[in-house]
Amino acid sequence: MPSKSTRRFIIVDDSTIREARDRQEETRPRKRQRVDEDEEEERKKEEAGSAGARLVCDPEYYKEDGDCVVRVDNILFKVRKELLSTSHTFADLLEGRRGAIDEHPLQLHDISVEELRALLFALYFQPDDGTLVALPLDHTGAEFVILLATISHKYAFQEIHKWATEILEHTASSNPAFMESCSSATLSLMVDVAVQCNILHLLSSVVDKWNERVYHKSTPSVPAMQAADKHELLSLRGVAYYVHVQDMLDRQTHTPEGGGTQLRVDPKLNNGQVMRLLSGYCSLVSYWERLRLKPLELPHASDACTVDAHRSCVATWERRWVSAVGWKRILGYNSADILALLTCLRDQLGGDEELKKGTTPECRAAGLDLLKTHAETTRKRLSDHFFGCI
DSSP states (O other): OOOOOOOOEEEEETTEEEEOHHHHHHTHHHHHHHHHHHHHHHHHHHHHHHHHSOOEEEEEEEOTTOOEEEEETTEEEEEOHHHHTTSHHHHHHHTTOOSOOTTSOEEESSSOHHHHHHHHHHHTOOTTTOHHHHGGGSHHHHHHHHHHHHHHHHTTOHHHHHHHHHHHHHHHHHOHHHHHHSOHHHHHHHHHHHHHTTOHHHHHHHHHHHHHHHHTTSSOHHHHHHHHHHHTOHHHHHHHHHHHHHHHHHTOEEOTTTOOEEOOOOTTSOHHHHHHHHHHHHHHHHHHHHHHHSOOOOOOOTTTSOHHHHHHHHHHHHHHHHHHTTSHHHHTSOTTOHHHHHHHHHHHHHTOHHHHHHSOHHHHHHHHHHHHHHHHHHHHTGGGGOOOOO
């Protein structure tokens, strides 16, 4: 009689019995085989679809003197192999390839047609041409250099990458006209390159300029919010979310009967970003309420004010603070606009005659300076309010 296979089990505890590992492993090769077959079938489908695509020669970079054919999507490039081989990454890909045959190109899947064209432009670039030097001064040129920085980093063309990133750094730090007028898409691409290539100086310059433009509303806040969340850029996140909260409150409507508030947010934001906005709004309002009821502690100008005299200064400071936060001008701001409220409060106290009479000039100046510093610190730490819900 044929022998029957014996199944073995392991008693794990009083309520759990599982099949022995060696029995489990018997079935694994069959599952792997099926996966392998599925992968092979998928690969054949991709090759069939690829073969059926109509191939087109690139009008600029399918050159007669080329000895290497490269394919991206359905575009063929015929270029000199020695140019591509200046990158050790490409040199490895081209190793063993002989001749330039359209039917058997080097096919690249992780690069766009535009990126390869930018790379080939730089590789064929003649030093006495001078064209590239002026490109970053306009928006098309900047986008080209960004593409070039990205692809040269990916394929380790070190000289080209150095050249492209130096132009971007110079543009970000020394071309204010460009940085004031470029689109959010360009700023986002520059941030992507800076993060991907770990160029900290470029990242700092772009984020600082983007912060200022968003804060002064010369560029929309939503693209900045998306870039900040993508790369965890806290300073940009704080300013962008803060500005969007103010815009959201400006666009709010009310139900005619119950008086309920209807908030409108940009449809491009996801649920997590909306939650961060709402929690940030609550946090900012709560912060102002605490600050309104508890004045900042007045610094003691010890070189010009005695301890006893300072007690009088503190009492006057706190009394005028409580009075100032109830003035009509301050009440005209929404309670989440903390930066405007702090600026307005400082202006009000700066012109308050009773504060001038009831404090020494030195203590009064120290108090106003403290308010200014507090506003600056609050702006730097705006992201603390937009952490979402715990």
